[in-house]
Structure formats: C-alpha cells, structure tokens
Amino acid sequence: MTRASGRFESFPLRARVAVRTAWVLNAVSRRLGRGEGTVVGGSVALMIDGNLLRELTADREVALVSGTNGKTTTTKLLVAALQRGSSVPVVTNSTGSNMPAGHLGALIDADSGAPAVLEVDEGYLKEVLDASRAKVVVLLNLSRDQLDRTNEVRMMAERWRQALRSAARRDGSGETSVVVANADDPLVVYAAEGSANVVWVAGGQRWRADSTGCPKCGGRVVYNETPEVTGDSFDPPWACACGFVSPEPEAWIVEDTTSRGASVVFKGGQELKMELLLPGRFNYSNAMMALLGARVFGVSPSSAASAMAEIGEVAGRYSTRVIGGVSTRCLLAKNPAGWTELLELVSGAGGPIVIGINAKVADGQDPSWLWDVEFESLKGRTVVATGERCWDLAVRLRYAGVDHQVCPDPVEALRAGRELELRRDACVEFIGNYTVFHDVVADSGGSNC
Amino acid sequence: MLRVVVVHPDLLGTYGDGGNALVLVARARWRGVEAELVQAPSHVKLPEGDIYCLGGGEDGPQERSARILREEGSLKASLDDRGVLLAVCAGFQIAGNEFPGVGGESVGGLGVFDAVTTRGVGKRAVGEVLVEPSDELPIPLLTGFENHRGVTQLGSNTRALGTVVRGTGNSRESCSEGAVSGRAIGTYLHGPVLARNPALADLLLEWALGDRGVLGPIDDSEVEKLRDERIASFRRRKTGLFGCRFSNA
DSSP: OOTTGGGGGGSOHHHHHHHHHHHHHHHHHHHTTSSSSSHHHHHHHHHHOTTHHHHHHTTSOEEEEEOSSSHHHHHHHHHHHHHTTOSSOOEEOTTSOOSHHHHHHHHTTSOTTOOEEEEOOGGGHHHHHHHHOOSEEEEOOOOOOOTTTSOOHHHHHHHHHHHHHHHHHHOTTSOOOEEEEETTOHHHHHHHTTSSSEEEEOOOOOOOTTSSBOTTTSSBEEEOSSOOSSSSSOOOSEEETTSOBOOOOSEEEEEOSSSSSEEEEETTSOEEEEOOSSOSHHHHHHHHHHHHHHHHTTOOHHHHHHHHTTOOOBTTBTOEEEETTEEEEEEEOOSHHHHHHHHHHHHTOOSOEEEEOOOSGGGOSOGGGGGGSOGGGGTTSOEEEESTTHHHHHHHHHHHTOOEEEOSSHHHHHHHHHHHOSSTTSOEEEEEOHHHHHHHHHHTTTOBO | OEEEEEEOTTTSOTTSTTHHHHHHHHHHHHTTOOEEEEEEOTTSOOOOOSEEEEOOOOHHHHHHHHHHHHHHOHHHHHHHHTOEEEEETHHHHHHSSEEEOTTSOEEEOOOSSSEEEEEOSSSOEEEEEEEEEOTTSOOOOEEEEEEEOEEEEEOTTOBOSEEEEESOTTOTTTOEEOEEETTEEEEOOBTTHHHHOHHHHHHHHHHHHGGGOOOOOOOOHHHHHHHHHHHHHHHHTTOOSOOHHHHTO
C-alpha cells in the first residue's frame, strides 16, 4: 500500500480519499477471498470521484483494446510486447474487469509513470478514451453479442465513431490517439475512419452477417473472396456501391503452409515471421494488431513478436489442464463470430468435443444465437452438451444432425466425452461461453497437464 | 416440394430467428416430406415459397426491408394466395400496418396483420416470456425470449396469438402477444420460437401442406426437456406463474 502512495499527494482531496478507500476495500475483498479485489474498490472509488480515471492516467502512456472478440488475448499480447520496452511493470486489467471500475482497480496499484494497457468493454470506449487520452486505441472487430443487455451492433459502431471523432477534434495539438483498426471489418472502418491518425490492418473477420449491410448508406457490402494482395494496386476485399470501401492496410497475415506460424507482411514488402504458442489463425491477427500498437510505443516489431511468442494461455483460455481426471483443452466462445473461428480450430483436432452453454447475465440471457452458429460442421464428431442451457444446445445439435449426449454438469460432461473416445489419452476439447468456462477452469485448480 | 423462404436474412437476421426455417425444413424432412430452405437476401427478387420466415433486426435494416417488400409486392400477393407466414419481432412489425422508423416517424408495413406498432417509453421489454395460446390454436403453452421496444396494438380484424402469462408481449397494458390472421402468425418471441415450440412449427407445416402430406409423430424428447426447463425457470425465480397484470405491476 505504501509503494505508490506518495504519488497521490498531488491529487485533489476527493481523489485521494477515493484512492485510499479503494485500497482498503480491495485489501478486504482479497482477504475475504471474495475475488481478486479490483472491482469492488474501483466501483466505490468511482462513486467518490468520477474523474479518478483521468487523474490516474495523467502521468502515463495508455493503450486501449476494444472489440467484440479477442480483446483479452490482444491486451495480454500487447502487455507482453510493451514490457520489452518498459523498465517498470506494465499496468493492465488482467482479471478481465473491462469497465471503468476494473481499470481503476488496476491503476491504483500501479507504479507512477508505468505504461498501461486497458481492455475496454465496447460500450465504455468513449468514456475511457476521453478520460485517458490514450496514445493508442486498438479496435479489433464488432459483431452481435449479448443482445439482451448491450446495444445492437450498428448502434455500437455509431457510438465508437462519435467517440473517435470527438477525440480527434479535442486534440487539435497533433497529439491525437493512433487508432490501430481492422480494415477487414466494415463496422470498425466506419467507426475509425473519422480519426485523424489511423493505422489500418487486415485483421480478418470471417463472420460477416453483421456487416453485409453498409453502415453508411444501408446498401449492400460486396465481398471479394480472392483479393489480390501482392499486386502493385490495392484490390479491396469489400466495397459498397456508395463508395464506402475497405482502406488499404499497412499490414496483413500470410499463413505459412510449410511450417508452423505465419508472417506479418508490411505494405513496404518487409516480412516478419511469427510463431505463437496460441492456436488459431485469429490469434495471429490479434498478435499483428498488438504488434502495430506496440510499434507506436517504440517497441520494434521483431522484439514485440518474440515477446508475444511466449504467451501460452490467456486467463485459462487455450490452456490444457486436467479437470476431473480428464485432459482438457479449454477454449472460450461466446457469440457466433467467436464460434466461427473456433469451429475451424477444433476441426483440425480429432478429440471429443464438450460444449458448455450458460445464460447468466454475463453470458447474455438469450441463447438464440446458437442458431447462428454452423454446428452442422461437427457432423461425425463426438459431442457432449453441458451447462445450464444444455437443452437449448441439444435441440440445436439435433436439428444440425450432430450426434450428441447431454450431461448438465460440466465436469461429468468431460468424463462422458472421454468415455466416448476410443483413444483414452486424447485431449477433450472443451468450448464454453463465459461463466461455464470460468466454472470449469476454476475446477481444475490451475494444474496444467 | 415444400419451400421455406428466409426473407432478407441480411437485414432481419440479428436475433437467431433464421433457426425457425431450419426447424421447419428438418421437421418436414423427418416426416418424409421433401423440403428446401431458400435464403432470400434483400438484393435479389423474393422467390416463390410455401412458408416465409421474417426475423428480428435493427431499426435501419427493418425500415429498408419493409420498403423493399412493399415495392416488390410479391410477398403480400403470395400470402393472399396460399403462402404461410411466420413473422418475428421486427418482422412482425413489418407485417402490420405501420411501425416506427429510425427517426421515430411512422413507416408503412405490409398490412398482413391489422396492427399498429409505436415505440414504447421506458425500458425495453427484455426477458423470458410464457404465452397461453388462443383457444382456436391446437397448441400448448408458448415459451420464448423477447427483446424489443415496440408497443403493438391489434385492430379488430386480427386476433392475438395468445395471452401473456409472463413477460410483456404486444404491450404492458393489453396482455396480448403476437397476432394471427389467416395463415400468418406474428410474434415477439425469439428462442427461436419454433425451436422451443414444435407444435407451432407443425401447425405452420400443416397449413402449408394442406392435404399434400401427413405429419406423423417424431421424437421431441429433447425439446420437451428444454420446454420443461424453461417453464420451470419461472418457478425457480420464485416469481410464480401469475398473469401479466400481476407480473408487470
């Protein structure tokens, strides 16, 4: 508590009271084992001083990461990259508390002047951007997610657009945030195109159902499935007749078909080979976005790539653990866009698949989105449905023609999955949405197999 | 051949309602009835079909879809002839006489239902819904999930699909949910509604097939478990199975 307390002496009285209250509450919360002690203190501190986020970010450089999918992973990758260029620990809200209370919880314990990488819930981007005057904003993608409690996705794109425009106007000094934005997602392009300083990156977005309608004119966005990426003239991968068209990216991913890994190719022709421990093509895109963000902080791409290559799991995601005696690879997917990427990932592995679906507040209470996921691609695989909404999933799988069992308890479901597999040593692929994933990973006691 | 058409999935595909068409086609095929599913995006001319499915969507796309369907005129003509309609949420509003556009102004619908939707004040109606179907429909309790801001008033020429037991439905005042007019059904229920209510799916199939096919029994044991679990969820929350006037008080 005393480590960083000196730097708050210059704060206004209200901010000092807020910080000290948060410290006490977080310590109590941790002592009681009621959590990791970042949200409760942050929430109360925010009530005492609504400007505290501004105070706590005033003496540091800040990067924000937002988007529907991949923000926790990209945040962790960016932290690893920035740590290479920082003598003090980089601050981050690694517990996944991605609203302002979580940001405050992370910042009040941080070293003075340490750079911060904050994962930001899509709905809070404006607020956090205004307060932090971030050096870099990484915008990954936008798609439907938890429609019962968040805005529809077009409304979110509009809010981002307004947030980035007002940030650009505010900083007439030339200190505008650098926006690293996914040029493959029309909704992200719509949001970011008004900013003064954008680095466009071809970050991929296989899920297109939310962006076939042009966010500008309502017309149809037409995708070019085989754009020419190596020619001299840019061949846009998507365009609308109104003139809204994919901007030319400064970097893109080329998969290496002969060996592990993939390369980031820069517009000038340079290539950088990356070999991540994290699986999936989408994680190479996440890493590329982080790499471009780190470059703004002065970290060289090769240095960033080698730091990111050491990341093997993200809050339990992608980890392989023994859970209830079953070797399990833990994967998280919570919406159709995330599922589209993960279905491709598990198609390469042969083990049984256990899918867990809950519908608590944090998951979204309407699992109708299961019908947007192409579960038909799992035909021929061994699937077990679990979680509180296992019967919703079972009905979906029945109509998809996928043979399955139902086992409401997740750990029992993992055992059932193993029993169904002839090769008992095969890893079970567990894919859960938010709360069922956390329940299952918590059950593992963190022991990697 | 039974043809199920998903109308404008690019505009009205936000809430998982595309699943309704998957359910219809599968349940027909399981009974040996040849069936095909046709996705009809908004930039192509609407194809002929036996059953049309309209789903939920955002305000801008909803307005665009309504304009295209009105200008084409073929959906209304097909429904006047022999077509069957399932219209959900934004699609239900489009199938009425008028609904609120992006700016709140009134936009003309297809007039399949004698219904006018306005924008409600206060919170969106979001949550699980239970509906007691109208007496003339031979189906059990309807279960679903609603997520809308619309207030839909039915005119004298259109009956409600049912009475709200839990949730909001057409409006907090009326206790009515959805609409039935000829061989068209409108509802606010997602889930998707036909995945959770197979009897409603079979009713639409019977309307579409007429004497062209007989729908034998099929194994719905998993759907029954889902229905039991959803209906029991109200009891778990200790809210009881009160009528909507109680629940909204």
